[in-house]
Amino acid sequence: MSNNMSVEDVPISRFHRLLTVRSGGGSFVDGYVLSIIGIAMTKVSPALGLSPLWEGLIAASALIGIFFGGFMGGVLTDRLGRRMIYFVGPTLFIVCSLAQFWVQSGETLFALRFMTGVAVGIEYPVATAFLVEFMPKKSRGPCLATLTILWFAGAATAYLVGEALLNFGGVEAWRYTLASTAVIGALLFIVRMGTPESPRWLISKGRHQEAEAVIRRVYGDRFSLKNLPPQPENNHLSFGSLLHSGYGKRMAFVTIFWTCSVIPVFAVYAFAPKVLQALHLSGDWASYGSIAITLLFVVGCMIGTRLVNSLGRRKLLLHSFLWSGLALLLLGALRDGPSMIILLMFGAYALFIGGAQVLQLVYPNEIFPTEIRAGAVGIGTSMSRIGAAVGTYLVPISLQTIGIGSTMYIAAGITFIGLIVSWFLAPETASRNLDDAASLEEERPAPSVSGKLSKHSH
Known part of the structure; x- marks a missing residue:
């Protein structure tokens, strides 16, 4: 009996759930x-x-490492394959985290934290490429969006584990705290054992027999290469030449929208108590407000994950930038307003920016072909982390020199730049298979001037 079902239309299976983990x-x-x-x-x-200098450098070291790791991970993942690079991150997590236990100087800690950041940077292109190249069409967006929620879960776990170890671990407890990442690295290494190579990447390298074997292993004997949408073989093209062939505009879109969505978030998230204090909230208001804002970031990401298919990528991104930008604008205008209004606007920003947050990993994985997918995610990761580092560095200076009102106006301006760029460049990929979404053949026409947040027609 012939089987005409595409691998993109199969129901989600145990393999897909395990791959998400x-x-x-x-x-x-x-x-x-x-x-x-x-x-x-x-x-x-x-x-x-x-010294204060080394404190700042160590705090920023992982972000600097992510910048280099994103570029490196993208290039290596596209060149050497998904499976080989899948184990580089966990290995570095184990080695660098254990080494932090015996650290004796700021310089050594900086170097180890930097390498840990490189490992994180490598993770984004390889982990998301794997996920998007195996996942059914309907589950692709929500599964990629879930990764953003897992970031917050990791941050929350760090607070719980860190506080527990520092409270009960004695004088040298900080060494156990820094080394604790090795446990997660080891679990990650173990759970990834047995993951097959991406058949799409194998085909892009002309290795059809191996791709066929993977498809049969993952989807069953009734499936073969015929059930995979036709794959282009562009292994003779470099990343640069593919960008020049028309993907440069998409790379600009991903880089700008990703950066515009993370600068205010990192600034607000890192300095929530300081910002709230500048808005004349202190004591319980400030501490409870910080907790509430963190929770609303998570809730916003969860709502974005639910809407990523039903509302569509493009509409979700435009609405996210529009309403979160307006919330920041009102924070600037109402900086001397009542505490409840201030917290309400801050909460609205945290909630509405969730859509843009979850799309940071969805868009670059969907709108680039297999040959440069990981490279595109790597560049997006690297460039956005520059924005995050600059935003985090400038917030306390901005609060001190130009005040809270102007700082909020600048954050709103950055958000609206993301909105404008997305309005002109964001395609709709929600109902398209992976190869159609990555194709340049159906580029979105210029938006009409009707003033509506219209959905992309295809």
């Missing part, structure tokens, strides 16, 4: 790694005699 672990570690250093730093600094 395998790939989601990278996002979990990212949230954990970036948060654990903040908790440990109060003990690390006096123990190692760190």
